[in-house]
Amino acid sequence: MLHRKINQAMTTGTRPSTGIVCHHCGAECKEAIRSYDAVFCCKGCEMVYGLLHDKGLCDYYLYNDRPGISMQATANSGKFDYLHNADVEQKLLLFRNAGQSHVRFYLPQMHCSSCLFLLENLHRIDPSIIRARVDFVKKEAFIVYDHNEISMSGLACLLASIGYEPYISLSDSDVRNVKKADREKVYKLGIAGFCFANIMMMSLPEYFAGGIEIEQPIRIFLRYAMLGLSLPVVFYSGQEFFVSAWSSLKERYLNIDAPIALAIAITFFRSLYEIFWGTGSGYLDSLSGIIFFMLVGRLLQDQAYKSLSFDRDFRSFFPIAVRWLNGGKVTSKTIEQVEADDVLIILPDEIIPVDGIVSKGKALIDYSFVTGESLPVEVGIGELVYAGGKQTGEKIEVIAVKTVSQSYLTNLWNRNAFKDKSVSRSFIDLLSRHFTLILMVIASLTAAYWLSEGRQDIMWHAVTSVFIIACPCALLLTATFTFGRLMRLYGKNGLYLRHHDVVEHMSEIDHIVFDKTGTLTDHFHNKVVYSGATLTEEEKAIISALAGESSHPLSRAIADHMASGGEIRIESFKNHPGLGIEAWYNDCHYKLGSSAFTGTQSDQQVIATSMVYVSVDGKIRGSFSIRNSYRSGIELLMAKLKGSFKVTVLSGDHEGEKDHLDRLIGPGNQSYFMQGPQQKLEYIKTLQTLGHKVMMIGDGLNDAGALKQSEVGIAVSDSVNNFTPAADGILDGARLVRLPEFMRLAKSGRNIILFTFAVSIVYNIAGLWFAVQGMLSPMVAAILMPLSSLTIIFLTYTLSGIVGRFLKLND
Amino acid sequence: MSALVILLIISLMISGGFLVAFLWSNKDGQFEDQFSAANRILFEEKIKTKNKN
Numbered sequence: 081m082l083h084r085k086i087n088q089a090m091t092t093g094t095r096p097s098t099g100i101v102c103h104h105c106g107a108e109c110k111e112a113i114r115s116y117d118a119v120f121c122c123k124g125c126e127m128v129y130g131l132l133h134d135k136g137l138c139d140y141y142l143y144n145d146r147p148g149i150s151m152q153a154t155a156n157s158g159k160f161d162y163l164h165n166a167d168v169e170q171k172l173l174l175f176r177n178a179g180q181s182h183v184r185f186y187l188p189q190m191h192c193s194s195c196l197f198l199l200e201n202l203h204r205i206d207p208s209i210i211r212a213r214v215d216f217v218k219k220e221a222f223i224v225y226d227h228n229e230i231s232m233s234g235l236a237c238l239l240a241s242i243g244y245e246p247y248i249s250l251s252d253s254d255v256r257n258v259k260k261a262d263r264e265k266v267y268k269l270g271i272a273g274f275c276f277a278n279i280m281m282m283s284l285p286e287y288f289a290g291g292i293e294i295e296q297p298i299r300i301f302l303r304y305a306m307l308g309l310s311l312p313v314v315f316y317s318g319q320e321f322f323v324s325a326w327s328s329l330k331e332r333y334l335n336i337d338a339p340i341a342l343a344i345a346i347t348f349f350r351s352l353y354e355i356f357w358g359t360g361s362g363y364l365d366s367l368s369g370i371i372f373f374m375l376v377g378r379l380l381q382d383q384a385y386k387s388l389s390f391d392r393d394f395r396s397f398f399p400i401a402v403r404w405l406n407g408g409k410v411t412s413k414t415i416e417q418v419e420a421d422d423v424l425i426i427l428p429d430e431i432i433p434v435d436g437i438v439s440k441g442k443a444l445i446d447y448s449f450v451t452g453e454s455l456p457v458e459v460g461i462g463e464l465v466y467a468g469g470k471q472t473g474e475k476i477e478v479i480a481v482k483t484v485s486q487s488y489l490t491n492l493w494n495r496n497a498f499k500d501k502s503v504s505r506s507f508i509d510l511l512s513r514h515f516t517l518i519l520m521v522i523a524s525l526t527a528a529y530w531l532s533e534g535r536q537d538i539m540w541h542a543v544t545s546v547f548i549i550a551c552p553c554a555l556l557l558t559a560t561f562t563f564g565r566l567m568r569l570y571g572k573n574g575l576y577l578r579h580h581d582v583v584e585h586m587s588e589i590d591h592i593v594f595d596k597t598g599t600l601t602d603h604f605h606n607k608v609v610y611s612g613a614t615l616t617e618e619e620k621a622i623i624s625a626l627a628g629e630s631s632h633p634l635s636r637a638i639a640d641h642m643a644s645g646g647e648i649r650i651e652s653f654k655n656h657p658g659l660g661i662e663a664w665y666n667d668c669h670y671k672l673g674s675s676a677f678t679g680t681q682s683d684q685q686v687i688a689t690s691m692v693y694v695s696v697d698g699k700i701r702g703s704f705s706i707r708n709s710y711r712s713g714i715e716l717l718m719a720k721l722k723g724s725f726k727v728t729v730l731s732g733d734h735e736g737e738k739d740h741l742d743r744l745i746g747p748g749n750q751s752y753f754m755q756g757p758q759q760k761l762e763y764i765k766t767l768q769t770l771g772h773k774v775m776m777i778g779d780g781l782n783d784a785g786a787l788k789q790s791e792v793g794i795a796v797s798d799s800v801n802n803f804t805p806a807a808d809g810i811l812d813g814a815r816l817v818r819l820p821e822f823m824r825l826a827k828s829g830r831n832i833i834l835f836t837f838a839v840s841i842v843y844n845i846a847g848l849w850f851a852v853q854g855m856l857s858p859m860v861a862a863i864l865m866p867l868s869s870l871t872i873i874f875l876t877y878t879l880s881g882i883v884g885r886f887l888k889l890n891d
Numbered sequence: 892m893s894a895l896v897i898l899l900i901i902s903l904m905i906s907g908g909f910l911v912a913f914l915w916s917n918k919d920g921q922f923e924d925q926f927s928a929a930n931r932i933l934f935e936e937k938i939k940t941k942n943k944n
Contacts, residue, residue, distance in 0.1 A: 139935060193930035200931070216926040266917045274910045278903060298893055305899070 104129050105243075106146030125150065128242050135204050140194045147194035149243030159240070159427070162401030162412040163233035163248075171400075172232065172248065174222075180210055181227040185239065185246035190219045199244065206230060206238055248400055265382070269375045272317035275309040276368040280862075282306050283365045287859050303355045303362070310364040314348050318371045320378075336512040336556055339519070343551035344371070350544040361858055363548055366865040370553045373869045377560030381567065381580045398433050398467075398484070402426075405477065415484050422480045426471045434467050434480045435487045441476030445469035448597055450781050455634070455706075468781060506584050507830070508559045511837070512552055519550050526852045538854040545856035549847035549864065554840030557872045558833045565880040566829045573889045574812030575794070575822055582808045585792045586826035588773045592721060592819075593764060593786070595778035596731035596741070596751075599796045599816070601708035608641035612694070612702015619701070622665055623694060625650050626672050630661050634692050635672070637706050660692075671695040707737060710744065713817035718745050720820035726772070730755045730763060732782050761785035777816075781805055821887040828883040836875045843868035 100109045102121035109121040116133055120126040125148060132140050140147065162168055175182040190199070195214075199221050202209045208229030213222045221244075225235055236246050282302045325341035328334060344367065351362025404413040405423040415433045418424070423439065426432055432445070443459040450468040459465050465478060467487035523546045530539035563580035570577055577583065594600055615623070624642035627635040629650065653663035660673010671678045671694070678693040678700065692704045721727055729741060729751040741751045752763070760778075764786045767774050776783065776790035779797060784805035787793030795807035796816060804810055811819075847864045850856045884891055916922070 143930075143933075193926075193933070196927055196930055197934050200934075214927050215924045216930075217924045262923070263917055263920075266922060267914060270910060270913050270917065274906065278906065281902075282899070295893065298895055301896060302899075305903075 101146065102148075102150070103141070103146060104148035105150040106148070107150045121150065131205065131242065132198070137198060137201055137204060140198050143197055144192045144194040147192050149189045159430075160233040160236040160246075161403060161410075162399065162414075163236055164231065165401050165412040165414060167414050167417075168401050168412070169232050176227065179226060179228070180224050181232070182222065182224050183232060183235070184220050184222045185236070185248070186218075186220055187239065187244040188219055188247050189244050190214070190216065190221075195244070198242065202238075205242070209235070209238075265375070265379050268317040268319075269372070269379060272313050272368060272372040272375055275313045275317075276365075276372040279306045279309050279365045279368050282309075283361065283858065283862060286361045287862060299361075300358070306361070306364045307352070307355055310348070310351070310368055313368040313371050314344065317375060318344055321371075321374075334513050334516060335509050336552065336559070339512060339516040339552045340374070340556060343547050343553070346544050346547040347551075350548065363858055363861050365858070366548065366861045369866050370551060370869065373866075373873070374553055374556055374560070377557050377564060377873075380564030381560040382564075398431055402433055418480055418484055420480055420482060424478045424480060426476050426478055428471055428474060430471055432465050432467055432469045432471060432478060433487075434478075434484050435482045436465055436478035436480045438463055438465055439477045439479050442473050443471060443476045443478075444473035446472050448780060506581060508555065508584070508833070512555055515552050515555060519546070519552075522546055522550070522848065522852070529852075530854070535854075541856075542852055542854040545851035545854065546848060548861060549851045549856060550844045551865075554844065554868055554872055555837055557869055558836040558840065558876055561873050561876040562829055562833050562836070562880060565877055566825060569825065569880065569884045569889055569891065570809075570822065572891060573818060573822070574815035575809055575818075576811075577809040579808070582792055583826050583829055585773075585808075586775070586823060587830045589725070589775040589792060589823065589826075591726045591728070591767055591772040592775045592777065593728045593730060593760075593767075593790070595760075595776075595780065595783045595786075595796075596729055596737070597708065597733055598779040599777055599783075599813075600710055600714055600729065602711050602813070606637040606640075606706050607709035608637055609705050609707075610641075610702055611705070612700070615694075615701065619696070622650070622663075622670055623672060626653060626661055626663050626670060629653055629663075630655055634704075634706055635661065638672075638692060638704055641704070669697050671698075705736075707740075711813065711816060715744060717817045717819060718749075721823075722746055722749075724820075724823070728752070728763070728767075730760050730786070732756065732780075757782045757785050761789050764789045777811070777819075779804070779813075818889070821889060825883060825887055825889065829880070832876055832879045832883070835879070836872050839875060840868050840872050843871070 100112050100119050101107065102109050102125050103118035104120055104125035107121045109119060113120045113123065113126050115126055116129060118129065120129060128148060132138055163172075172183055173181055174184060187195075187199070189195070196216060199214050200212050202212045202223065208226045210224040210226060212224070214220070215222070221239075223235065230238070236248070239246055282305055285299070285302065321337045321341045321344060324335065324337040328338055347363050347367045351364050351367065354360040354362045398415055401412045401414045402418060403410050403425040404418070405425060410425060413422070418434055424434070424436065438459050438461050440461065443463075443465055444456045445459055445465055446456040447466070447469045450466065456472050457469075464481070467484070523543050526542045526546055527539050530536070530542055560580075563583050566583050567577055567580055570583075620642055624639055627639035627642065630636075650663045650665055653661060655661050656673065656677065659677040660671060662669065662671045662673075664670070672692060675691065675693055678695040679698065692706065694701045694703065718727065727745050727749040729745055729749075731737070731741075731751070731753050732755055733753060735753040738751060738753060742749075745751060752759075755763070760776075760783060764774050764776060768789075768791075774790040775792040775794065776786045777794045777796060778784075778787055779795060783795075787795060787805055787807045792809070793807045794809045794811050795804035796811050796813050797804045798813040843864060847856070847860070850860050881891060921928070
């Protein structure tokens, strides 16, 4: 996808803009196509409009302004041929009987209500589709179709033809589990809320017992009714606290849930005792209220980005199946079935699934995702190509030399370092341990005092009251609500975190490591710098025309840069693949290409820099150096990070950029080039052994190991729905420059938690004052506990909001 | 039996009804995709009524 976009930008970027936008997709029209009373940017968009127009689906354009997906980059026909393969089809099908098949496709392009309208009206475009139902949050469409009329690949092609190309991947197709856990949480919350409200209502007479006369039988009835209502709260809604506490105790470690479970249990048994012995009404209202608030916090905190996948491994990067040349006939084969010596056909923009030898066609492989090297490599017939590269040139044939599981990329992934992260103890747990200790001390002091007074009856009352009132829920609430709020703030600003723990890890980071290609640099733009003799207008036009004749990415970048197309037509030119291009014009011999081709003595130290030389009649006129352009704002980003963080840049690229980059990241910070995946990983490890907390920001598979090794690994992607390596978070490439604010927000999050916690301690001290004296009445508990919970929720929310606004983050 | 007890039981039954409705709609997946349903209702149905899942 990305690369198709680059190509687009390269081929179309030069033409003057017309200022007209496409009626379908809203893109600026380079050459406006007028038909159906509207203007389109390309044939594709026009075609989709035509189709919708004919089928009476033009409402599509009413619900949103120009909702379409640009069709400038259309998929290859035959891209979904592999869906004819019975194995693949079987994997994707949810259900099939004689007349219909069910399938669920992930359509990352879905973005507005018009998409919803169109996709749910697919049956009007093609009657063989019986119905379609969209899950917008997950960006999935559930489609029921008649497989006697349309095949699954036909369906995929139909979707692609209207702009919603299904994203089908091997690892996604393995999992068909619907997330039940989320629903479970809502059940628990609903029941807790219901019981809490009713218990509160029934407690009212108790609170005002002094004022209103209640008959004893009714009082007892109310108490038992409350008890009945509290059972589901404690044993169903509160279950997870006990489960989590128990599992942490088994590991001989006290997490935040342990003291909470203890407090819930003590409160519950004390209430049972009071109700059965008729001494009071217990603290069931506080108990259920606390559980309810804690569940609300957890639900907010654990909000997931359902349409994003943080765990994708290399398999979701690969196609599901490949075209296999079987005795002159093209069939498809799932990639697990690929064996050595199979001849595979790779179409432009397809990923090479196995290591193999090119047997036909000109291979121009883009390894940027695997190695970080930004420019495509030309591979001749008989040479080796590695899995994970993307063919950017023409159709090629590759003879597999290994199976998928033995290929370089797969091995890369399976290296030792890709182990799970060790569980790091969070500072909340640490805080809770101190808290629990102090609580224990207070409780035992209270017990000792009352024992010495000889008042055993008050002792039990006082000790349990201490636990009830000082329940560490305050701590849990501050943490869950703050993290929940911060996660939301991050999400709105283009940083999607996998888990709330990541916020906490982010607050401890002191060293940030960046990948260069695709992270600091922009995938879409190349920067071309010319040095040498000044070129005349005519020469410029010739060079532009010459470069335009070649499909090599460097030529395209130059053609793009020269920005004057069309005036000169060169009749006789000769393309030397891998070297350059030459032509005769007005009796002059122009050559454009590598130093060897143009006959330059390459005095440059770094030959690997992407240089293109121009010679006229054998004499060198000058050279173009082509490098990635950095994202705008990188300098500012680096300046802001300075002081708070050490910064290192690791690049898989050649060293040509080093001086420029060093200047960019500023003195005292390092950059290393030619870093393979293993070296990046080792570097992170070295930093960690030196005691640094490292954040890695990268984008490719070559960073995958480092992303996992680091305390916080963030994958940068220009389209969040694209493939990203497994990471703790996904960051929208355009928002990379906001990183310093993100880091500061994480740090303030920690302070907010501490501050709010301190406030709740004040409440606790007030409560403990009553508790140690054995004077805790249900009335006091009922006022203090919800009040402290609500204050905490209010405080974390407003404080986080204020910090967010201060850092100028969207809310 | 006092009126209070009867009222209490009635109020529990009514609110219990709402609780069941809530649990049911949660089971149905109503809270999972809040975008689709909210927008689906706004579409004009010109040709035929849409199939309900």
